[in-house]
Amino acid sequence: MTDTVVISGAAPVGADAAAPTPLLSVPDVAELGIVDPGQGAQLIVHNATAAPLSVAVDDSGDLSLGPGDRAAVPLRSTDDGDRLHVQILSAAPLRAVTAIVTIEASEEGRIAVGQAIAAGTP
């Protein structure tokens, strides 16, 4: 792993399930968006690679995401608020991404705050 990037993002939580608000863009790996269609906030993970991605969700197991596919991962309700911790892994090309997303109160209403650490080979 010789290439590492940290991406931080924050955006209002939208309600249109068909158009999640872009939150984090991880180069050459995935696009992450946020939406709350009414049943709680969800992170939308879009596989931007031409290979399958493994998405591991803290306390919830793993899912496989095909090239170009997207999946909705609900945030977990905790004592500290709604929160999500995921690992997105790819073998070819070699990529490892950790993303942490929470929902925060603000003057603009509920906003999602996310941070991703992405490591890989160029």
Place this chain on the structure above:
Amino acid sequence: MTSVMAGEIGLPDGASVHVLSASKDLEPGVRAMLLLAEGLFRLDIMVIGDALQTFVRNLTSGELALTGEVGQPRVATTTLGLAARYAPGRADLRFAVGPEDDRVVTEVTIATLRFGDRGLIRVSAQGIVRRA
């Protein structure tokens, strides 16, 4: 508080890399464990002011070799949308542990966000663990 997640990526040559990650919201001056690799190391962290202190506990019989930033020429930090209000930061750490014939190298990237209204700092980390 989030637990340590452990993942693995298999490589074409049969080897593998292990991926550890965790995130915690800390008050300034509080030391907390962030990453743990059983039998290898434990990484603690503490934030005081603008300084990020890391503590690596070597759990092996070999020596701990510690270096500072990793991948400096390729490092980049991107801030999107409203995230600037949370003062995002980062730090990198590289170290090796284990006996001479079985060294393990770990590259850790630590990312921070500051929640001033709650007086907390979110510290997240990803560690890439591989045989030397």
